[in-house]
Amino acid sequence: MLWYTWGLLALSFGVVAENGLNGWLRYAPLPDELRQHASSLPSRAVIVALNETETSPVYVAGKELQAGLKGVLGYTLSLSHNLNLSASTNSSAIILVGTLAAYNLSVKHNVSTLAADGFWLNVKGGQVTILGQNERGALYGAFEYLSMIAQGDFSDVDLVSSPSAPIRWVNEWDNLDGTIERGYAGASIFFRNGAVVEDLTRAAQYARLLASIRINGIVLNNVNANATLLTAENMDGLGRIADAMRPYGVQVGISLNFASPQTLGGLATFDPLDPSVVGWWTDKTAQLYQRIPDFAGYLVKANSEGQPGPLTYNRTLADGANLFARAVLPHGGVVMFRAFVYNNHLDPSDWKADRANAAVDFFQHLDGHFLDNVVVQIKYGPIDFQVREPPSPLFAHLPHTNAAIELQISQEYLGQQSHLVYLAPLWKSILDFDLCVDGQPSLVRSILSGARFGRKLSGYAGVVNVGTNPNWLGSHMAMSNLFAFGHLAWDPTQNPQTLLETWTRLTFSLSPTVLSTVTSISMASWPAYENYTGNLGMQTLTDILYTHFGPNPASHDNNGWGQWTRADSTFIGMDRTVSNGTGFAGQYPPDIAAQFEAPATTPDELLLWFHHVPYTHRLRGDGKTVIQHLYDAHYAGAQTAQGFLAAWAALRDDDGGAAGAGAIDAERFDDVLFQLTYQAGHALVWRDAIAGFYHNLSWIADEHGRVGYHPHRIEAENMVLRGYVAVGVTPAVTASNGTAIVVADGGVRGEAVAVLDGVASGVYDIAIGYFDVFGGRAHYGAFINDEPLVEWIGDLEDRLGHVFSTKLDGHSATRVTVKGVGIERGDVLKVIGIADGGERAPLDYVAVLPAGVVD
Numbered sequence: 081m082l083w084y085t086w087g088l089l090a091l092s093f094g095v096v097a098e099n100g101l102n103g104w105l106r107y108a109p110l111p112d113e114l115r116q117h118a119s120s121l122p123s124r125a126v127i128v129a130l131n132e133t134e135t136s137p138v139y140v141a142g143k144e145l146q147a148g149l150k151g152v153l154g155y156t157l158s159l160s161h162n163l164n165l166s167a168s169t170n171s172s173a174i175i176l177v178g179t180l181a182a183y184n185l186s187v188k189h190n191v192s193t194l195a196a197d198g199f200w201l202n203v204k205g206g207q208v209t210i211l212g213q214n215e216r217g218a219l220y221g222a223f224e225y226l227s228m229i230a231q232g233d234f235s236d237v238d239l240v241s242s243p244s245a246p247i248r249w250v251n252e253w254d255n256l257d258g259t260i261e262r263g264y265a266g267a268s269i270f271f272r273n274g275a276v277v278e279d280l281t282r283a284a285q286y287a288r289l290l291a292s293i294r295i296n297g298i299v300l301n302n303v304n305a306n307a308t309l310l311t312a313e314n315m316d317g318l319g320r321i322a323d324a325m326r327p328y329g330v331q332v333g334i335s336l337n338f339a340s341p342q343t344l345g346g347l348a349t350f351d352p353l354d355p356s357v358v359g360w361w362t363d364k365t366a367q368l369y370q371r372i373p374d375f376a377g378y379l380v381k382a383n384s385e386g387q388p389g390p391l392t393y394n395r396t397l398a399d400g401a402n403l404f405a406r407a408v409l410p411h412g413g414v415v416m417f418r419a420f421v422y423n424n425h426l427d428p429s430d431w432k433a434d435r436a437n438a439a440v441d442f443f444q445h446l447d448g449h450f451l452d453n454v455v456v457q458i459k460y461g462p463i464d465f466q467v468r469e470p471p472s473p474l475f476a477h478l479p480h481t482n483a484a485i486e487l488q489i490s491q492e493y494l495g496q497q498s499h500l501v502y503l504a505p506l507w508k509s510i511l512d513f514d515l516c517v518d519g520q521p522s523l524v525r526s527i528l529s530g531a532r533f534g535r536k537l538s539g540y541a542g543v544v545n546v547g548t549n550p551n552w553l554g555s556h557m558a559m560s561n562l563f564a565f566g567h568l569a570w571d572p573t574q575n576p577q578t579l580l581e582t583w584t585r586l587t588f589s590l591s592p593t594v595l596s597t598v599t600s601i602s603m604a605s606w607p608a609y610e611n612y613t614g615n616l617g618m619q620t621l622t623d624i625l626y627t628h629f630g631p632n633p634a635s636h637d638n639n640g641w642g643q644w645t646r647a648d649s650t651f652i653g654m655d656r657t658v659s660n661g662t663g664f665a666g667q668y669p670p671d672i673a674a675q676f677e678a679p680a681t682t683p684d685e686l687l688l689w690f691h692h693v694p695y696t697h698r699l700r701g702d703g704k705t706v707i708q709h710l711y712d713a714h715y716a717g718a719q720t721a722q723g724f725l726a727a728w729a730a731l732r733d734d735d736g737g738a739a740g741a742g743a744i745d746a747e748r749f750d751d752v753l754f755q756l757t758y759q760a761g762h763a764l765v766w767r768d769a770i771a772g773f774y775h776n777l778s779w780i781a782d783e784h785g786r787v788g789y790h791p792h793r794i795e796a797e798n799m800v801l802r803g804y805v806a807v808g809v810t811p812a813v814t815a816s817n818g819t820a821i822v823v824a825d826g827g828v829r830g831e832a833v834a835v836l837d838g839v840a841s842g843v844y845d846i847a848i849g850y851f852d853v854f855g856g857r858a859h860y861g862a863f864i865n866d867e868p869l870v871e872w873i874g875d876l877e878d879r880l881g882h883v884f885s886t887k888l889d890g891h892s893a894t895r896v897t898v899k900g901v902g903i904e905r906g907d908v909l910k911v912i913g914i915a916d917g918g919e920r921a922p923l924d925y926v927a928v929l930p931a932g933v934v935d
């Protein structure tokens with residue numbers, strides 16, 4: 081396809097406020113300069129959608145084309161459902177969408193190779209032909225065409241596109257009560273108060289977004305499933321959801337609770353081989369298919385993290401999966417059986433124990449025992465959606481079993497959508513990994529396409545967790561991850577940056593400045609996040625015992641969860657070697673195993689995943705010691721995050737209005753600005769906590785003298801306090817000097833005062849570190865010589881849209897910054913906090929920062 085050189089054109093944009101509901105399907109009007117290229121598509125064109133049934137994806141495609149061309153070009157085109165009829169209108173241009181069968185094509189040879197869901201898109205001047213292998217494919221082709229014109233691309237194309245794999249599903253972790261496990265964007269759009277919601281408008285809107293990225297299935301409820309989803313009333317509700325999503329070609333499935341025959345059905349057992357249990361599931365499944373004839377199938381989390389499963393009865397995991405497979409088989413359904421099975425009560429004193437070994441230990445010997453409509457769904461790494469993991473070795477061990485990869489769009493361990501982290505490069509590092517099974521090229525993506533082992537059913541599952549927030553994920557920027565997920569599932573050879581650029585043009589603007597800004601900060605975001613949260617393969621050093629958001633490296637060790645770092649005063653890292661460790665490295669095929677067995681051949685980014693080394697061990701890449709690299713990475717990562725904010729802020733118009741020469745509406749510009757401001761502050765919390773933690777543990781100084789040294793900060797506990805008292809913070813490394821102040825019990829108002837007599841007169845940035853906990857919305861005001869400087873509220877739970885913590889810790893630690901403040905030596909700085917409920921207006925420090933210093 082041909083891209084116009086936007087850089088040479090002076091584009092002008094008309095922008096209206098937007099809330100993100102349409103994601104990348106905005107169909108924003110093209111700038112006049114680009115509209116002129118549309119001359120090949122006359123405004124008298126006729127759209128022909130070869131299906132008259134309103135709930136058919138082909139019909140929907142016609143409507144979508146109509147709406148898209150109206151939005152992008154301002155055309156009002158007529159829509160017909162009969163080719164012959166429309167031909168009689170004598171229009172010079174026809175945009176045709178339908179299935180191959182409906183068009184009755186005298187099959188072109190390349191079109192005949194289309195796989196299920198595939199499409200052929202042919203644009204020749206004013207003639208546009210979009211033919212799907214099935215109805216869904218036709219809709220995908222229509223979205224592809226709309227994506228082109230929304231980007232101002234009117235070139236002729238002849239595109240034949242088929243999916244890499246048949247399973248391209250999203251998983252939602254919604255609970256029946258309306259909450260969402262690891263959801264960061266409000267309540268469920270599907271469930272409330274134990275039932276399916278009445279108004280399914282959002283479900284249909286979500287299906288539209290999913291169809292546009294070629295997702296064909298959705299599992300609606302949490303893998304930690306509630307059996308009452310299978311009551312008659314709730315199955316009726318599921319039927320309504322399926323009806324809402326069917327026009328977009330999205331089939332619904334559900335997660336099951338293995339014990340349902342007992343807990344819901346009242347049977348004495350849930351043994352998968354017991355005839356009464358088999359009968360119960362057969363009946364339930366038939367009842368579901370009565371309501372939803374195209375029901376996609378089941379997702380099963382069994383014998384994991386307290387969930388019931390077949391092991392309870394000494395049956396195998398394959399017995400468990402096949403129970404459901406037999407139930408759905410006559411109806412054409414699929415069972416996604418999760419490989420996330422492990423013991424969460426491991427003995428940390430056992431050097432050889434390793435949670436990473438679990439998937440292969442539990443599943444390898446079952447290869448070939450699963451029925452053909454079972455797909456084993458494997459998390460990308462051996463632990464749990466960490467910022468860096470090697471690919472799960474289980475992908476190499478199931479040549480006779482269908483496999484799917486489980487990716488997480490929901491950023492559970494990656495900043496929970498409050499940090500910008502573009503995940504496609506992470507996913508690509510896994511998909512492009514060559515596992516060298518039997519010494520043959522074995523890219524993870526060719527295992528997932530089914531090609532490597534000759535499997536028919538395989539693919540991709542993405543945990544998304546959209547919520548009622550109008551922008552779906554609680555973050556406009558995070559939507560690039562959903563977009564990239566769908567497109568990579570379709571074609572995993574695609575380039576993450578190219579996908580990002582497409583998403584940016586469709587989501588924000590065709591402005592070259594916006595494009596380069598969003599691209600550069602997004603592409604830098606995963607490396608930055610890795611740098612400030614846990615590098616060298618240590619995993620995300622978050623609080624694994626609480627909310628998986630802020631820093632708490634100590635929480636990783638000395639418990640049964642097995643996300644260990646084995647850090648002590650001299651050494652750090654898991655020994656996963658065969659020679660001396662847990663043996664995990666040996667789960668890979670020999671070429672890869674040999675590479676991971678020795679530090680000298682292990683890539684630096686996975687060094688501490690595989691090896692227990694002294695802090696003074698030198699890295700292959702930059703020759704630094706592990707500890708110095710760790711310090712430097714955390715400082716560099718946090719610095720990069722400051723740059724995201726600066727780059728975005730630079731898009732602001734000179735007149736302070738809408739951003740980027742009017743290229744982005746003010747509403748979304750401000751939302752993103754707010755989140756990047758938050759991230760810049762929280763990245764410093766991460767930096768200080770992690771660097772401080774390992775400094776305290778190793779007692780090895782930072783060569784650059786930064787760690788633990790904050791010459792520009794005034795600790796709140798050292799200010800003159802009225803109504804405030806000092807409290808210790810846990811973990812101590814998440815507060816400056818380990819201590820904060822809170823309004824004393826029984827009081828409402830506190831005051832902290834410092835005389836700036838150590839500060840030379842000049843212009844400074846003032847940063848105030850505080851904690852924003854769930855349980856109240858405290859008010860704060862800062863003053864210089866009693867002149868107001870800044871006022872704010874501890875309301876991140878509203879503004880970032882999810883709850884971090886009820887305590888003072890690494891989740892709630894945050895800060896506000898005021899730039900360019902004129903200070904005279906001896907000025908009096910005062911912060912007043914008004915407590916609200918459980919939020920006792922906690923303060924950590926005030927920093928008076930000379931130009932260019934961020935600390």
Ligand code: GCU
Nearest residue numbers: 261262303304381420464492
């Ligand atoms: C993670 C996550 C849980 C989830 C589990 C799973 O451990 O924290 O909330 O239930 O993965 O994928 O089953």
